[in-house]
Amino acid sequence: MPGLLFLGFCTLLPAVSAWAVVQEAHAWIPSLGVAASFRADGLSLLFALLISGIGAAVFLYASSYLRGYERLARFYVVLTLFMGSMLGAVLADDLVLLVVFWELTSLTSFLLIGFSPEQAESRRAAQQGFLVTFAGGLAMLAGVILLGHAAGTFSISQILARGDVIAAHPLASVIIVLIAAGAFAKSAQAPLHSWLANAMVAPTPVSAFLHSATMVKLGVYLLARLSPVFEGHGLWVPLLMTFGAATMLVGAVLALRETDLKRVLAYSTIVSLGTMVLMIGIPGDLSAMAVVTFLTVHALYRACLFLVAGIIDHETGTRDSSALGGLRHSMPVTAAAALLGGLSMAGLPPFIGFAAKELVYETSLGASASWLVVGVALLANVVMVVVAGIVTVRCFLGGAAPTPKAPHDPGAAMLAGPVALALLGLTFGIAPWLASGSLVVPAASAIAGHPIEYRLSLWHGFTPMIALSVLTLVLGVLMFRRWDGMRAALAGVVQIDLWGPDRLYDRGMDALQRLARWQTGVIQSGSLRTYAGHTLTVTALAGAAMLFLRDGWALPSFSGSLAPDLVLVVLLAASALAVTGARNFVSGIVAAGMVGFAIALVFLFNGAPDLAFTQFSVEALAIVILLAIVGRLPFRERDYRSRDERLRDAAIAIGTGLVATLVLLSVLAQPFDERLSDFFRQASVPQAHGRNLVNVIIVDFRALDTLGEITVLGLAAIAAAAVIVGLRRKTEGRPS
Structure with a gap:
């Protein structure tokens, strides 16, 4: 050749x-x-x-x-x-x-x-x-x-x-x-x-x-x-x-x-x-x-x-x-x-x-x-x-x-x-x-x-x-x-x-390996809570920096009646506080479900009953599955964190929530661009043969994304089932 x-x-x-x-x-x-x-x-x-x-x-x-x-x-x-x-x-x-x-x-x-x-x-x-x-x-x-x-x-x-x-x-x-x-x-x-x-x-x-x-x-x-x-x-x-x-x-x-x-x-x-x-x-x-x-x-x-x-x-x-x-x-x-x-x-x-x-x-x-x-x-x-x-x-x-x-x-x-x-x-x-x-x-x-x-x-x-x-x-x-x-x-x-x-x-190369070992020792602590804390902290700081350095912070006008929205805000806040104050996994899962139901109400009050029904169904099913899993896991200890660790985690949660709120408010303050919505409304029937925009987007326009999410959930369910079976065998004294 x-x-x-x-x-x-x-x-x-x-x-x-x-x-x-x-x-x-x-x-x-x-x-x-x-x-x-x-x-x-x-x-x-x-x-x-x-x-x-x-x-x-x-x-x-x-x-x-x-x-x-x-x-x-x-x-x-x-x-x-x-x-x-x-x-x-x-x-x-x-x-x-x-x-x-x-x-x-x-x-x-x-x-x-x-x-x-x-x-x-x-x-x-x-x-x-x-x-x-x-x-x-x-x-x-x-x-x-x-x-x-x-x-x-x-x-x-x-x-x-x-x-x-x-x-x-x-x-x-x-x-x-x-x-x-x-x-x-x-x-x-x-x-x-x-x-x-x-x-x-x-x-x-x-x-x-x-x-x-x-x-x-x-x-x-x-x-x-x-x-x-x-x-x-x-x-x-x-x-x-x-x-x-x-x-x-x-x-x-x-x-x-x-x-x-x-x-x-x-x-x-x-x-x-x-x-x-x-x-x-x-x-x-x-x-x-x-x-x-x-x-x-x-x-x-x-x-x-x-x-x-x-x-x-x-x-x-x-x-x-x-x-x-x-x-x-x-x-x-x-x-x-x-x-x-x-x-x-x-x-x-x-x-x-x-x-x-x-x-x-x-x-x-x-x-x-x-x-x-x-x-x-x-x-x-x-x-x-x-x-x-x-x-x-x-x-x-x-x-x-x-x-x-x-x-x-x-x-x-x-x-x-x-x-x-x-x-x-x-x-x-x-x-x-x-x-x-x-x-x-x-x-x-x-x-x-x-x-x-x-x-x-x-x-x-x-x-x-x-x-x-x-x-x-x-x-x-x-x-x-x-x-x-x-x-x-x-x-x-x-x-x-x-x-x-x-x-x-x-x-x-030797210095790079030494740095990698030190970095691994510092970052890879083996604690999921630590990983989540670092991730949320960096995300919150980056979001706050972009908001204030680029002068992106703004507030919407809040015109119109706010009574239904305030009720939902109070309900969401109460549910979130219930999650943080839960003394065990069961009460924490139930409180987290309250947050999901409150979000479903947000969908319902904003003219999306089908999406609200989907949220209700998924949240209820998730609570049942999680309770079934947790009931079979050996989680019997109370919260093992010290007072300082709880305060640190609370500060991270509050800071992340505050930055997320500011970002969402700044987004709502901007004029709404309806070009994408107009496209979906126009293309829904001729291209996807459906009138429910949400379903059409999920099933047709985002089909591969939806398939990927379903695959992830399926793999997670299989992994959870494998863990449960392994724990049951271990409890019964059989080799896992």
């Missing part, structure tokens, strides 16, 4: 290359202005091709890598759902629809990271990834709602057309921060980066698909998509450049202190994600070209190297780079794929990675504070050279090292993906026009918001970018030769482990 999807998206390339946009829209929630709208332009089509193309390679790879796993069928189902969610997110032309697919990627990635739930490490990584990305998603949802409010629409196409108005909106700063928080969490920007490296406990197909090529770039996609809207705002550029540069530095340091191949690649992925965010933060057409080119190159070589790392682990029994070497002799095809991917990652010609690195340097040189941006970009690219050396030179060259398993090349299913991706990196480098006109330039134009005229090439003459590329290679080789000592020194910096975001996450 992924392969067929890839071919289907390829058919859209001619139209998108000619600046056309393919759209499809269907009504979804018209009352809220939300549509199931999809849109394929250069940027979304590029992502769709990467998702489906790399997805096809991963599906084929997993068929061999995970052969024999008990949960393989579930894995394929979840992986398919993830791919569908990713495609929905990048093709959505409605912000609400995008958020829905966004959260589905978080949910499915949680299931994929926790592929081995019996392992504590897997459970922790899945939980951490889900909580971080889900929290970011909630922030993004708030930003999306505010953005829709500011733009007057949730349509991404229309929002892009109103960029100037939105950027000048008073809430623009808040919108930018909230949306950036969601994008940063999804794309593992510092300090929200730890979950990505920990997610490497997932099987290699998951790491290659989710955490290198697709899901982690979803945040980059969102930032790039909305860049034309917020680029003119003063907060957008410094926010993205700051977090992007910080992420590059953090990822570079952490990548150099690891030996596990997948974690090394994960931290270098964080460096690349920071690079893309930094490039988005730099205004201009050239930065759009740099983002798209680097994104494409990164997806190709990163997925290739992750799959290679999985092959090494699968065939040798280890992925510790310090214990590997000389694998080229026993795994020549894997070594060739790793070498091609590594050279593209290092940014050497004639690979497309070289063109991407040149664009990054050229964009950095034109940025504000260019010396700082160029310095960070130089360090990031030097680390890319080192990581490429770790995965290729360290593992495949040199003398052969003993491994837990005898290494050899895997079958074609596992080799097809990395070999194809590595060859694509070389092909696009030798013939960059193959990717330029059909993929890169249309995607960059979508980011810039207007057509861009640019042609990718490997050689631009002797430029400052060439000098920086040479410097990058020289420093990378020198650093790789000293990597063992450097890694040991960095690994010895215990402060990174003690105070890094990963440890802070653990401390935060």
Whole structure:
């Protein structure tokens, strides 16, 4: 299926290359202005091709890598759902629809990271990834709602057309921060980066698909998509450049202190994600070209190297780079794929990675504070050279090292993906026009918001970018030769482990559990009276606050004769006092029945005899049932509450009743809106074939609600019967 999807998206390339946009829209929630709208332009089509193309390679790879796993069928189902969610997110032309697919990627990635739930490490990584990305998603949802409010629409196409108005909106700063928080969490920007490296406990197909090529770039996609809207705002550029540069530095340091191949690649992925965010933060057409080119190159070589790392682990029994070497002799095809991917990652010609690195340097040189941006970009690219050396030179060259398993090349299913991706990196480098006109330039134009005229090439003459590329290679080789000592020194910096975001996450979760235990001890007292008291107190305080803070308190006119109403008020008050003064359950139930009968009189005096009759019947039946139940329950004690507890409960009851009275009086003071009553009067006979409005409402217009109430009452009756039977058996000495 992924392969067929890839071919289907390829058919859209001619139209998108000619600046056309393919759209499809269907009504979804018209009352809220939300549509199931999809849109394929250069940027979304590029992502769709990467998702489906790399997805096809991963599906084929997993068929061999995970052969024999008990949960393989579930894995394929979840992986398919993830791919569908990713495609929905990048093709959505409605912000609400995008958020829905966004959260589905978080949910499915949680299931994929926790592929081995019996392992504590897997459970922790899945939980951490889900909580971080889900929290970011909630922030993004708030930003999306505010953005829709500011733009007057949730349509991404229309929002892009109103960029100037939105950027000048008073809430623009808040919108930018909230949306950036969601994008940063999804794309593992510092300090929200730890979950990505920990997610490497997932099987290699998951790491290659989710955490290198697709899901982690979803945040980059969102930032790039909305860049034309917020680029003119003063907060957008410094926010993205700051977090992007910080992420590059953090990822570079952490990548150099690891030996596990997948974690090394994960931290270098964080460096690349920071690079893309930094490039988005730099205004201009050239930065759009740099983002798209680097994104494409990164997806190709990163997925290739992750799959290679999985092959090494699968065939040798280890992925510790310090214990590997000389694998080229026993795994020549894997070594060739790793070498091609590594050279593209290092940014050497004639690979497309070289063109991407040149664009990054050229964009950095034109940025504000260019010396700082160029310095960070130089360090990031030097680390890319080192990581490429770790995965290729360290593992495949040199003398052969003993491994837990005898290494050899895997079958074609596992080799097809990395070999194809590595060859694509070389092909696009030798013939960059193959990717330029059909993929890169249309995607960059979508980011810039207007057509861009640019042609990718490997050689631009002797430029400052060439000098920086040479410097990058020289420093990378020198650093790789000293990597063992450097890694040991960095690994010895215990402060990174003690105070890094990963440890802070653990401390935060421990604090949350301690808070939950304390809160449970305070709130969950086991007393129904306490629960009811807390609920009523909060409700009463909230109602009183809204009445007086919003100036909602008012009194009706009380025109006309009040004699019948006063009689009912006195009767209700007397019944309520009788309930509170009851000395046992029997007298309390009878007194409560008096309250119900008084309410029935209210219905009767206000022209609803049928409703009054129903109330009389239900109240009488309820009294009989309750007396029958209570008579069989062992309630023989008098009120066990102390004097202070009774006074507290009385204060809560009086306060709640007073607030409820004020609310009802304020409602009665407002003009009565008869639109709903008019609807029921008009629709009662033609739609429900009944003239009794109350019965029609209960049986027809509120049929499901009534059915639910009947179901609840039925279940309560069954539960009560079960309790009575259990008590009878216990009393008679039989086992319950």
